[in-house]
Amino acid sequence: DAGITQSPRHKVTETGTPVTLRCHQTENHRYMYWYRQDPGHGLRLIHYSYGVKDTDKGEVSDGYSVSRSKTEDFLLTLESATSSQTSVYFCAIRTGTGGYNEQFFGPGTRLTVL
Amino acid sequence: GDSVTQMEGPVTLSEEAFLTINCTYTATGYPSLFWYVQYPGEGLQLLLKATKADDKGSNKGFEATYRKETTSFHLEKGSVQVSDSAVYFCALSDPSAGGTSYGKLTFGQGTILTVHP
Numbered sequence: 001d002a003g004i005t006q007s008p009r010h011k012v013t014e015t016g017t018p019v020t021l022r023c024h025q026t027e028n029h030r031y032m033y034w035y036r037q038d039p040g041h042g043l044r045l046i047h048y049s050y051g052v053k054d055t056d057k058g059e060v061s062d063g064y065s066v067s068r069s070k071t072e073d074f075l076l077t078l079e080s081a082t083s084s085q086t087s088v089y090f091c092a093i094r095t096g097t098g099g100y101n102e103q104f105f106g107p108g109t110r111l112t113v114l
Numbered sequence: 115g116d117s118v119t120q121m122e123g124p125v126t127l128s129e130e131a132f133l134t135i136n137c138t139y140t141a142t143g144y145p146s147l148f149w150y151v152q153y154p155g156e157g158l159q160l161l162l163k164a165t166k167a168d169d170k171g172s173n174k175g176f177e178a179t180y181r182k183e184t185t186s187f188h189l190e191k192g193s194v195q196v197s198d199s200a201v202y203f204c205a206l207s208d209p210s211a212g213g214t215s216y217g218k219l220t221f222g223q224g225t226i227l228t229v230h231p
Contacts, residue, residue: 033218
């Protein structure tokens with residue numbers, strides 16, 4: 001167990017409202033990632049972080065922002081939620097070293113935007 | 115860019131049948147390859163991995179061999195159980211993606227496996 005929690009686990013919100021999802025790790029890993037999972041698309045990277053205050057965009061970053069003010073927390077914000085952002089969101093940490101760049105995933109947050 | 119292609123699903127098998135889920139990849143460097151499994155209502159779990167050509171990853175009766183010549187990493191199991199019903203994802207991490215991109219995973223679209231008693 002890599003010690004990743006996500007909150008909330010489920011959320012229903014309305015179009016146009018801001019939403020923040022939280023990812024918390026207990027093991028002090030440097031790299032953290034946010035993915036979204038949609039049928040037929042697998043997992044797609046939204047944003048990632050390679051250290052405190054160091055973040056970069058993934059392949060589907062439009063409409064999302066992130067922040068990492070301390071090692072253990074990585075926040076994903078939808079500034080103004082849209083129905084296309086209805087998805088399951090997963091946080092992950094990278095635990096591998098050298099060639100073993102494996103990631104461990106949190107339990108996910110199911111977000112519904114009405 | 116890097117990409118992963120998995121066989122179309124869903125796959126439905128009877129218990130004790132042989133399983134193969136095909137995975138092929140495109141990468142600029144020499145990637146590490148992974149299979150992840152997602153049980154209903156849960157997050158992804160690492161099932162097995164391989165980091166260089168001809169490596170065989172194995173776990174829980176599942177196996178996959180890194181075939182550089184065919185750019186493939188097919189998942190196999192000799193005798194599936196009902197408890198193997200899940201979604202399976204093939205993924206790669208390309209170390210030639212340097213700097214802060216190092217270690218990012220690229221996923222296939224997932225294959226749904228259902229095993230009937």
